[in-house]
Amino acid sequence: MRTVDSFDFAGKKALVRVDFNVPLNERFEITDDTRIKATIPTIRKILADGGSVILMSHLGRPKDGPTEKYSLKHIVTPLSLILGVSVKFADDCVGEQAKEQAASLQPGEVLLLENLRFYKEEEKGDVQFAQKLAELGDVWVNDAFGTAHRAHASTAVIGQFFTDKICGKVMQAEIDNARHILENAEKPFTAIMGGAKISDKILIIERLLDKVDNLIIGGGMTYTFTKALGGNIGKSLLEADKLDLALSILEKAKEKGVKVYMPLDNVAADSFSNEAPRATYATGEIPDDKEGLDIGPKTIELFSSVVASSKTILWNGPMGVFEFPNFAIGTNAIAEAVVKATDDNNAFSLIGGGDSAAAINNAGYGDRVSYVSTGGGALLEYMEGKTLPGVAALEN
Numbered sequence: 001m002r003t004v005d006s007f008d009f010a011g012k013k014a015l016v017r018v019d020f021n022v023p024l025n026e027r028f029e030i031t032d033d034t035r036i037k038a039t040i041p042t043i044r045k046i047l048a049d050g051g052s053v054i055l056m057s058h059l060g061r062p063k064d065g066p067t068e069k070y071s072l073k074h075i076v077t078p079l080s081l082i083l084g085v086s087v088k089f090a091d092d093c094v095g096e097q098a099k100e101q102a103a104s105l106q107p108g109e110v111l112l113l114e115n116l117r118f119y120k121e122e123e124k125g126d127v128q129f130a131q132k133l134a135e136l137g138d139v140w141v142n143d144a145f146g147t148a149h150r151a152h153a154s155t156a157v158i159g160q161f162f163t164d165k166i167c168g169k170v171m172q173a174e175i176d177n178a179r180h181i182l183e184n185a186e187k188p189f190t191a192i193m194g195g196a197k198i199s200d201k202i203l204i205i206e207r208l209l210d211k212v213d214n215l216i217i218g219g220g221m222t223y224t225f226t227k228a229l230g231g232n233i234g235k236s237l238l239e240a241d242k243l244d245l246a247l248s249i250l251e252k253a254k255e256k257g258v259k260v261y262m263p264l265d266n267v268a269a270d271s272f273s274n275e276a277p278r279a280t281y282a283t284g285e286i287p288d289d290k291e292g293l294d295i296g297p298k299t300i301e302l303f304s305s306v307v308a309s310s311k312t313i314l315w316n317g318p319m320g321v322f323e324f325p326n327f328a329i330g331t332n333a334i335a336e337a338v339v340k341a342t343d344d345n346n347a348f349s350l351i352g353g354g355d356s357a358a359a360i361n362n363a364g365y366g367d368r369v370s371y372v373s374t375g376g377g378a379l380l381e382y383m384e385g386k387t388l389p390g391v392a393a394l395e396n
């Protein structure tokens, strides 16, 4: 694949697909700008060469055309501040005005297009829509790793209209790091899987069983395992149709010699709220009227000791409802353990998943692990061994 560093952008208008699908609060402020910051090296390289940049992205999943909530205009000021360049905005991603704005861009300038998903053609992978977008630039750079698992107009279909298809720096780093984990992981290799649902992570867990020495299971998915083993989980998150699956994962892990670590204790609350009264219960002993929202202190100790002796660590999914500060203790402690192993044991640590990235950044550890992926679903699909359309489009 052609890389940004190997291409001279002088005098070129680079149409760059980025993933600016970032979380916004009710005042339309960005609450985690990891994905924006990640694209800065690609943009700077193009500008430094004497090129101009036309950025295109989606934001959220708008269903009914243009919507204030999903407008990329909310990104213009934060992006300008991070980049140190006054970013222009096109309030439509295609059409005459966008064309004129793109055509009049001077070297060193940056234009951000309005949300691609305001057109249903984007997600449908419509060829004519892709062609209209393609008319805006001389070369296509795909730096949207987070959206590379979608075969959409701007992420994949558009590739056919360019001779120069270039792999962005985010895309390149993501692929390199994911490959490193899958192909050259130093042992002991520990996967820490958390988050809400087993069903989201089942394929990656199964694939990882061939690679890892230790599998740590935490977060909401842990209760389905506990229930399957006959424990009481109270009102905790349960995927009742995944009980057999949970048992089969444990069985397969045993067959493959993978050590599985599950919580010893859990912090459970009266209700799903930060202020709810809470107490710690041994695994399998959560009362009927309580729900488990975090791992407990003995579990933190156990998981931290496994992490401490690891040389490769893959972490996907928080250990509890980290959005509530009272139940972020387990997630923050594991983040600390991962940082410590990275520092003291020279471990390679990769954090994947939108919520996991937010958790590690909230804990202030984003730059103290080996790599924080900008991919959620895309990283999981890559790790499951699937071909990502956004990557394939660069290779063809």
Ligand SMILES: Nc1ncnc2c1ncn2[C@@H]1O[C@H](COP(=O)(O)OP(=O)(O)OP(=O)(O)O)[C@@H](O)[C@H]1O
Residues within 6 Å of the ligand: 194, 195, 196, 197, 200, 219, 220, 221, 237, 292, 293, 294, 316, 317, 318, 319, 320, 321, 322, 323, 352, 353, 354, 355, 356, 357, 375, 376, 377
């Ligand atoms: N014990 C629990 N009970 C209920 N929800 C939980 C529990 N533990 C974690 N969660 C929730 O799981 C969600 C994160 O899970 P998810 O699998 O989506 O993580 P991720 O893969 O890092 O993120 P993303 O899907 O955004 O890429 C969080 O919203 C968190 O509150």
Ligand SMILES: O=C(O)[C@H](O)COP(=O)(O)O
Residues within 6 Å of the ligand: 019, 021, 060, 061, 146, 147, 150, 354, 375, 376, 377, 378
């Ligand atoms: O956040 C993501 O995983 C990507 O931006 C893709 O978004 P999507 O799941 O709405 O396609």
